[in-house]
Amino acid sequence: MPELPEVEVVRRGLDRWVTGRTIAAVEVLHPRAVRRHAAGPDDFAGRLTGRTVTAPRRRGKYLWLPLADEPDAASEALLAHLGMSGQLLVGEPDREREKHLRVRLTFTDGGHDLRFVDQRTFGHLMATDLVPDAHAPGHGLVPAPVAHIGADPLEDAFDEDAFAKALRRRRTGIKRALLDQTLISGVGNIYADEALWRAKLHWARPTETLTRAEAGRVLAGARDVMTAALEVGGTSFDSLYVNVNGESGYFDRSLDVYGRRDEPCRRCGTPIRRDEFMNRSSYSCPVCQPRPRRARY
DNA sequence: CACCGTTCCTGACGGC
DNA sequence: TGCCGTCAGGAACGGT
Numbered sequence: 001m002p003e004l005p006e007v008e009v010v011r012r013g014l015d016r017w018v019t020g021r022t023i024a025a026v027e028v029l030h031p032r033a034v035r036r037h038a039a040g041p042d043d044f045a046g047r048l049t050g051r052t053v054t055a056p057r058r059r060g061k062y063l064w065l066p067l068a069d070e071p072d073a074a075s076e077a078l079l080a081h082l083g084m085s086g087q088l089l090v091g092e093p094d095r096e097r098e099k100h101l102r103v104r105l106t107f108t109d110g111g112h113d114l115r116f117v118d119q120r121t122f123g124h125l126m127a128t129d130l131v132p133d134a135h136a137p138g139h140g141l142v143p144a145p146v147a148h149i150g151a152d153p154l155e156d157a158f159d160e161d162a163f164a165k166a167l168r169r170r171r172t173g174i175k176r177a178l179l180d181q182t183l184i185s186g187v188g189n190i191y192a193d194e195a196l197w198r199a200k201l202h203w204a205r206p207t208e209t210l211t212r213a214e215a216g217r218v219l220a221g222a223r224d225v226m227t228a229a230l231e232v233g234g235t236s237f238d239s240l241y242v243n244v245n246g247e248s249g250y251f252d253r254s255l256d257v258y259g260r261r262d263e264p265c266r267r268c269g270t271p272i273r274r275d276e277f278m279n280r281s282s283y284s285c286p287v288c289q290p291r292p293r294r295a296r297y
Numbered sequence: 298c299a300c301c302g303t304t305c306c307t308g309a310c311g312g313c
Numbered sequence: 314t315g316c317c318g319t320c321a322g323g324a325a326c327g328g329t
Contacts, residue, residue: 001322032306036325061323084322085307100307120306122323172300180300181324189322279302280322297301 002082004152004186005229007061009243010088014056014065014114017090022052022108033102033116036145037126047127048078048105057142060152060185063088064143066130079126079143080116086123089115133157152186153222164215167207173296174210174218175203175282187222190258191229193283195221197257203275203282204295228254257283 002010026045028034037044051067054074058064062081066074080088089098093106093113103116103125116125130141135150135157151158163184170177177183178192187195196203198221201214210218232254233243256266261274265285275282277297 003323035305081323083306083324118306119308120322122306170299176301179323278322280320 001084001188001190002061002086003188003191003226004060004154005191005226006243007058007063007082007186008154008230009233010082011056011058011063013090013243014063014088017112018053018065018107018114019055020052021111023048023050024106024108025049027104028102029104030102030121032121033118033123034125036124037128044125044127047076051076053078057140059142059146059155060149060181061188062143062146062149062185064128064146066141067127073141075130075141077128077130077143079128079145081123083118083120083122083124085120086116086118089117091115149181149185150183153184153219154186154226158184160216160219163219164210164212167210167215170207171296172207173204174201174207175277176296177207178218178222179278184219184222186226189280189282190255191222191225193258194225194256195219196289197221197283197285198224200288202289202291202295203277203284204297205292206294206296209292209294257285259283 026048028041028045031041034041034044048067054066054068056063056065062079064077064079066077069075080086090112093110098115098117100117100119101115102118102121105114107113116123126145128143128145131144131147133140133142134147166183167177175192175196178187178195179189193203195218199214199217201218257272260272260283262271264270265272265288268285268287270285270287272283273286275284
């Protein structure tokens with residue numbers, strides 16, 4: 001399941017394979033893949049055709065390819081969110097079509113094509129305007145649908161003090177807050193559990209009771225685990241996540257709590273517990289991460 | 298406004 | 314063998 005490190009791996013792959021190339025044609029094979037492009041599949045294709053892709057950017061789990069507008073800087077972009085099972089694949093244009101191929105882009109140089117493949121169709125592509133970035137005033141641009149999300153923990157613009165203060169203003173549990181992309185982006189279910197294990201905090205800990213030091217530990221935990229995942233090319237559990245060349249990451253072998261129900265905690269040996277939370281799973285160590293007296297779900 | 302439950306989707310898997 | 318229920322989850326959306 002692609003979270004920030006996996007999306008970053010994809011971004012790096014795209015930078016190598018598509019930057020500077022001009023889009024020749026766009027095929028939308030499944031309209032659901034572009035459902036967030038309100039003007040429809042034909043408009044989506046029309047906006048991309050003939051445009052030249054510039055260096056890919058990312059914030060949290062969103063990835064975008066700015067489209068050159070010579071002589072000015074790009075004012076539009078191809079925006080991608082991989083959802084649960086989305087892949088962006090680059091390869092020989094005449095290779096076999098994947099079962100869940102949703103969108104295909106070819107380039108004027110006749111070289112490798114770019115394919116959006118997505119089994120569960122939670123991901124999407126769209127063409128969108130770029131708007132000023134509230135997190136870096138006077139500098140960058142971000143796609144309009146990305147404007148409302150927070151900075152991610154691996155970018156310079158991330159304001160740690162503002163994050164800690166915003167957490168304390170919330171009246172919810174820490175894991176809910178971590179999954180709220182407006183507060184901090186790029187953290188999904190897997191890395192939320194990993195960050196909380198590293199910070200030794202229970203997922204239902206009320207945000208308003210977090211000290212500045214504890215907020216700092218959560219953030220450091222998120223940064224550390226994401227950086228480690230990036231170094232090994234991203235996490236993969238079921239081969240649905242792959243980088244742009246179709247190679248899976250290996251980070252799942254390094255996870256400390258996620259998916260490790262009843263296995264010993266790597267710090268204290270206590271069996272990892274699994275709780276139900278938001279109709280999904282939360283994994284934690286009962287000893288390292290004691291349940292708070294007052295829990296917020 | 299803040300918070301939270303529901304919803305979209307397909308394939309793997311376990312039980313019978 | 315095959316059918317069916319359950320599970321996986323990001324984020325938009327609507328209700329409170």
